[in-house]
Amino acid sequence: MKSRLLLNILLVAILALLGAYLIxxxxxxxxxSDRLVALDKNKIEQISIVKNNSFEMDFKRSETTWSITxxxxxxxxxxxxxxxxxxxxxxxxxxIKEISKNFGFEPPKYAVTLDQEVIKFGDINEVTNEQYVQVxxxxxxxxxxxxxxxxxxxxxxxxxxILGAEEIPVVFETxxxxxxxxxxxxxxxxxxxxxxxxxxxxxxxxxxxxxxxxTATETIITRESPDSEFDSIKISFENGRQIGVSIxxxxxxxxxxxxxxxxLYKVGNDAGLRLIDPYEVARTL
Numbered sequence: 072m073k074s075r076l077l078l079n080i081l082l083v084a085i086l087a088l089l090g091a092y093l094i095x096x097x098x099x100x101x102x103x104s105d106r107l108v109a110l111d112k113n114k115i116e117q118i119s120i121v122k123n124n125s126f127e128m129d130f131k132r133s134e135t136t137w138s139i140t141x142x143x144x145x146x147x148x149x150x151x152x153x154x155x156x157x158x159x160x161x162x163x164x165x166x167i168k169e170i171s172k173n174f175g176f177e178p179p180k181y182a183v184t185l186d187q188e189v190i191k192f193g194d195i196n197e198v199t200n201e202q203y204v205q206v207x208x209x210x211x212x213x214x215x216x217x218x219x220x221x222x223x224x225x226x227x228x229x230x231x232x233i234l235g236a237e238e239i240p241v242v243f244e245t246x247x248x249x250x251x252x253x254x255x256x257x258x259x260x261x262x263x264x265x266x267x268x269x270x271x272x273x274x275x276x277x278x279x280x281x282x283x284x285x286t287a288t289e290t291i292i293t294r295e296s297p298d299s300e301f302d303s304i305k306i307s308f309e310n311g312r313q314i315g316v317s318i319x320x321x322x323x324x325x326x327x328x329x330x331x332x333x334x335l336y337k338v339g340n341d342a343g344l345r346l347i348d349p350y351e352v353a354r355t356l
Contacts, residue, residue: 072255077173104324105163107206107213112159119184120155126225134192136235139228143292143333146230146340154220161217164201167210174203174210192218231287233316233327233336234306240279242307250275250349260349268347278352281345282306287327287336297328304347318347 118130118171119136132151137147167174175193178277183190193203193210201212222228234240242249248262258275270278297303297317315330325343327336346353 073318080093080155106159107161107163107204107211108159108185110159110185110188112185115156115159117156117186118152119182120142120221120354121182123178125223128222128225128228132235134237136190136237137319139225142225143264143294145332145334146232146235147228148230148245150220150237151228152203155222156185157220157254158183158190158217161204163211163213164242166211167203169213174205175206175292176210177201178355179205181218183221188338192221229334231290232283233270233285233287233329233338234283236283236285237308237310237313238306239309240282241307241309242324243279244305244307246304248349250279252276263273274352278345278349283353285338285342286345288324289337291330291336291337293333293337301326301328302347 093263100212101354116132119128119129121127127141128139130137130147132138132142137149137152139145139147178190179191179193181192183192188206191205193205195215199212200215202215202218202219204211204213228346234324247264248260250258250260252258257272258279259272260275261272297319301317301319303318304316305313305318317330319326319328320343321337324337324339325347326335327338327343327346328334329336
């Protein structure tokens, strides 16, 4: 009995020594890399991007939607903005002390401002395939994909959806008819044209919900006001905002122009007709 107790104690001691050995020989956890900037990307409110000898763009956040404010007015593509905001989490690979070298910062390839933090992008280190960046006169190396993800053409940053995520329609109004969502969520339609057939609330709802899901096949920057050939629809949203949408029939579809943007949205014949004519939707359901 005594020998079995001593054997158990010896086994416990061996296990304890083995555990201590394993713990002492574990590799230390890798320290988290420092980031280029100390920002929470979910709290950034403004972005500015300057591409050398090419363009300058400014962005502003409104709730969950980002808008382009320069060089034209439009809603920004959320995926493009997400890639830019990822800069707030970009890790520092190495800090460069050889400050006498240019590294491509005179001028920089890109200069990105996240709120008040400015990140300048220089050359690519051909040996390590990492990019030189400069923050507050300190030079670092970071992964190249952060620079590659920056926009190279302003029109590519435009959101092609006709309506944004926050823009939930409650009223559509033209010169001849009005569609409205009631307090109970039911849609109704009134028309000044007596020979137009009635549309059931469910079909009006399907038509109205087609607006947020319609995406343009092409976006075009324009500074000109819509001409007399454009028809128009006034849209009111759940958040209280209101816009006008001018519509023009062209050979292969329609051009739509929001009153708060400098963009022409091009859609095909079928998509355009279904947007501007709820009766077309009702006939096909």
